[in-house]
Amino acid sequence: MSRIEQAIVLAGGEGQRLRPFTSLRPKVMLPIANKPILRYVIEALAQSGLRRIVLVVGYRREEIQDYFGSGKKFDVDIRYIVQKTQVGTADALKQAKDVAASQFLVLPGDNIIEADTILPLVSASGNAIAVKYRENVSQYGAVIVKKGKVSHIIEKPEVAVSYLVNTGIYALDQDIFPFIEQENDLPQALLAMVEHGYSFDAVETKATWLDAVYPIDILRLNEAMVTRLPASTGGIMDAGVTVKGKVAIGSGTKVRANSYLAGPVVIGDNCEIGPTVCVFPATSIGSNVTISPFCQIKNSVIGNDVVIGSNCSIQDSIIAPGCVIGNGLTVRTREIMLEKEKQGQIAKLGALLGDFCELDDNIVIHAGISLGVRARVRSMKVIDEDVPEGSLVF
Numbered sequence: 272m273s274r275i276e277q278a279i280v281l282a283g284g285e286g287q288r289l290r291p292f293t294s295l296r297p298k299v300m301l302p303i304a305n306k307p308i309l310r311y312v313i314e315a316l317a318q319s320g321l322r323r324i325v326l327v328v329g330y331r332r333e334e335i336q337d338y339f340g341s342g343k344k345f346d347v348d349i350r351y352i353v354q355k356t357q358v359g360t361a362d363a364l365k366q367a368k369d370v371a372a373s374q375f376l377v378l379p380g381d382n383i384i385e386a387d388t389i390l391p392l393v394s395a396s397g398n399a400i401a402v403k404y405r406e407n408v409s410q411y412g413a414v415i416v417k418k419g420k421v422s423h424i425i426e427k428p429e430v431a432v433s434y435l436v437n438t439g440i441y442a443l444d445q446d447i448f449p450f451i452e453q454e455n456d457l458p459q460a461l462l463a464m465v466e467h468g469y470s471f472d473a474v475e476t477k478a479t480w481l482d483a484v485y486p487i488d489i490l491r492l493n494e495a496m497v498t499r500l501p502a503s504t505g506g507i508m509d510a511g512v513t514v515k516g517k518v519a520i521g522s523g524t525k526v527r528a529n530s531y532l533a534g535p536v537v538i539g540d541n542c543e544i545g546p547t548v549c550v551f552p553a554t555s556i557g558s559n560v561t562i563s564p565f566c567q568i569k570n571s572v573i574g575n576d577v578v579i580g581s582n583c584s585i586q587d588s589i590i591a592p593g594c595v596i597g598n599g600l601t602v603r604t605r606e607i608m609l610e611k612e613k614q615g616q617i618a619k620l621g622a623l624l625g626d627f628c629e630l631d632d633n634i635v636i637h638a639g640i641s642l643g644v645r646a647r648v649r650s651m652k653v654i655d656e657d658v659p660e661g662s663l664v665f
Contacts, residue, residue: 274320274394274426275321275374275375275376275392275393275394275395276321276322276323276372277321277323277324277325277371277374277376278316278321278324278325278375278376278378279324279325279364279375279377280312280316280325280327280377280378281360281377281378281379281380281439282297282299282309282327282329282335282362282379282380283297283325283327283328283329283330283332283353283354284297284298284299284330284357284383285330285331285357286301286483288422288485289486289489290625291591291623291625291642291643291644291660292486292489292589292591292625294642294643294644295625295627296331296334296544297328297329297332297335297381298381298483299335299336300334300335301483301489302555302557302572302575303383303483303492303493303496303555303572304493304499304537305557305558306496307338308380308382308401308483308489308492309335309339309380309381310339310345311384311496311640312378312383312384313339313345313347313349313377313386314345314462315384315385315386315389316347316376316389317345317347318348318386319386319390320393320539321347321376321389321393322342322347322348323348324342324348324349324350324592325349325350325351325352325370325371326339326345326349326350326352326380326592327352327353327355327363327367328351328352328353328354329353329355329356329357329363330357330375332351332353335351336351336376340610341467347468350370352367352370352575354366358455359446359454359455359456359457360439360455360457360458361451361454361455361459362451362455362599362602364377364451364457364499365446365448365452369439371448371508373444374443374444375442375444376389376392376393376441376443376600377438377439377441377442377457378438378443378650379440381482381483382439382482383479383480383482383492383496384440384476384478384479384480384481386478387476387479387572388401388440388478388480389440389476390592391474391476392440392441392554393442395442395472396447397442397444397470397471398441398442398443398464398470398472398580399472399474400414400437400441400471400472400473401438401441401475401476402414402435402436402437402438402473402474402475402476402562403435403436403438403476403480404432404434404435404436404450404477405434405436405654407431408428408432408434408436409427409428411426411427411436412424412425412427412436412437413425413426413431413433413436413437414435414473415433415435415602416435416473418478419472419473420470420471420472420473421465421471421472421473422465423462423465424437424461424462425457426458426612427525433474434446435475437458437639438480439457440476440480441457441461444463444535446469448463450463450464450467451632478653479493486589486620486623486641487618487620489572489589490553490570490571490572490587490589490620492493494535495525496536497553497554499651500519500535500537501517501519502518502519502534503519503523504510504518504519505521505523506520506521506522506523506524506525506526506538506542507524507525507526508525508526509525509527509528509530509546510518510528512528512530512532512545513531514529514532514534515531515533515534516533516536516552517534517535517536517540517607518534518536518537519536520538521538521539521540521542521558522543523539524539524540524541524544525543525544526538526545527544527545527546527547527548527550527564528546528547529544529545529547530544530545530546530550531546531548531549533534533549533552535552536551536552536553536555536556536568537554537556538550538556538560539556539557539558539560539575540558540559541559542556542559542560542562543560543561543562544556545562545564545665547565547615548563548564548566549566549568550562550568551565551567551568551569551570551586552570553571553624554568554569554570554571554572554573555572555646556568557573557575557576557577557592558575558576559575560577560578560579561578561579562579563579563580563583564581564582566579566582566583566584567583567584567585568584568585569585569587570586570587570619571585571586571588571589572588573590574590574592574594574626575592575593576592577590577593577596578594578596579600580597580600580632581598581599583596583598583599583600583601584601585600585621585642586602586604586621586625587602587604587619587620587621588602588604588620588622588624589622589623591625591626591627592627593627594624594628594629594630595628595629596630597631597632597633597634597650598632599632599633599634600630600634600635600636601634602621602622602636603635603636603637603638604619604620604621605619605620605638606618606619607619607638620638621639622641624641624646625642625645626645627642627643627645628642628644628645628648630647630648631648631650632650633650633651634648634651634654635652635653636654637653637654637655640656641653641657642654642657643657643659643660643661643662644660644661646658646660646662646663646664647663648663648664648665652664
């Protein structure tokens with residue numbers, strides 16, 4: 272049986288619904304448990320034996336290219352194709368037409384997957400779609416399957432026509448290209464192929480497939496991936512530090528006396544934590560981060576190069592790289608209704624801070640509030656509404 276040897280990864284999108292975190296980086300480079308989403312995809316492909324990778328890039332592509340380079344350090348060979356205007360997945364694939372093999376795997380670069388997610392498609396003998404069971408299909412393309420074959424794909428159905436959703440992972444051949452000439456989105460092109468008599472196997476995967484659509488999803492994915500990390504200690508812990516559960520600490524990191532780490536927690540390289548800091552479960556802390564004494568961090572994502580002053584209480588929050596936070600920050604958190612297109616979702620959410628925000632001392636941020644990139648807030652303020660990018664609150 273022949274085996275697919277090339278993967279085309281669509282990594283050109285921005286992810287507008289994930290702002291402010293995609294203001295300065297593409298969605299595929301959002302860190303989850305201290306690794307960009309796209310790195311999970313690249314590693315899964317390498318573990319599956321797929322080392323010839325074409326990355327279709329576009330929005331802020333330099334960050335992707337700088338991080339992955341030729342792919343050598345990830346044991347793969349990466350070729351870059353530029354999608355100049357991000358107008359859809361079919362258009363993205365169209366850009367790779369001249370370098371596509373006779374048969375290839377297509378997958379999104381903004382979903383966390385593992386090798387087992389794609390292995391069934393690697394040895395596919397014909398066209399195939401990976402599908403995943405979901406109780407709520409209203410935010411996905413629902414796939415209707417008859418006798419193992421795809422008969423229809425309905426985008427974001429109002430009623431549950433199927434409990435199998437389209438993962439965006441496909442085994443395809445050269446026959447796809449005539450059908451994407453006039454289409455922007457791949458599912459429509461695939462349906463056109465079905466209508467012209469082409470057969471697509473529906474291959475259900477039970478392995479990892481996680482998608483971030485809204486900022487709250489970053490916390491959900493982070494919790495899922497931090498839980499899977501093995502415990503490790505590459506830094507220095509003073510006497511009197513208490514560690515419970517799985518905690519991974521990077522090289523050069525110092526955890527000072529009387530701090531308490533309750534896993535699952537991951538801390539990057541060259542951080543300064545404490546003394547007397549409490550880090551609670553489902554938290555990831557990037558590299559070169561300083562957390563001053565008497566802080567509590569819980570269920571949060573802290574980016575690289577963040578400085579947090581003393582006596583701060585932060586939970587259910589996302590703090591993008593480069594933020595500088597003064598003493599005494601309090602983040603309120605509660606279950607709030609998030610409007611997700613036609614449906615609302617209840618989720619617990621704290622603060623959302625874009626890159627390079629600057630907060631002075633003794634600030635309170637209410638639940639679900641977002642601060643745009645380079646927002647600045649002076650001392651003693653209560654922030655109860657979103658702060659636009661580059662704004663000053665005084």
